[in-house]
Amino acid sequence: MPKLKTRRAAAKRFRRSGSGKIMRRKAFKNHLLEHKSTARKNRLSQKTVVHEADAENVEMMLPYL
Numbered sequence: 001m002p003k004l005k006t007r008r009a010a011a012k013r014f015r016r017s018g019s020g021k022i023m024r025r026k027a028f029k030n031h032l033l034e035h036k037s038t039a040r041k042n043r044l045s046q047k048t049v050v051h052e053a054d055a056e057n058v059e060m061m062l063p064y065l
Contacts, residue, residue: 010061014050022050022058022065 015023028036029044036044050058059065 004063006064007061010058011065014058014062014065015047016065017049022055023047024050 013024017023024047026044026046026048029041033041
């Protein structure tokens with residue numbers, strides 16, 4: 001069977017956690033940060049788990065993750 005290609009865009013966005021879950025970065029922390037509270041920006045800085053409904057698609061894009 002041939003080797004599978006990794007979607008490079010996805011490889012830059014997702015990582016595997018220690019427990020095996022797929023982690024992602026949160027949105028809305030790129031610009032327009034002045035009016036957002038410090039607490040909100042701190043929450044947005046943390047990584048979060050990809051939703052189980054989307055995890056299957058991410059796995060297909062990253063066969064060797």
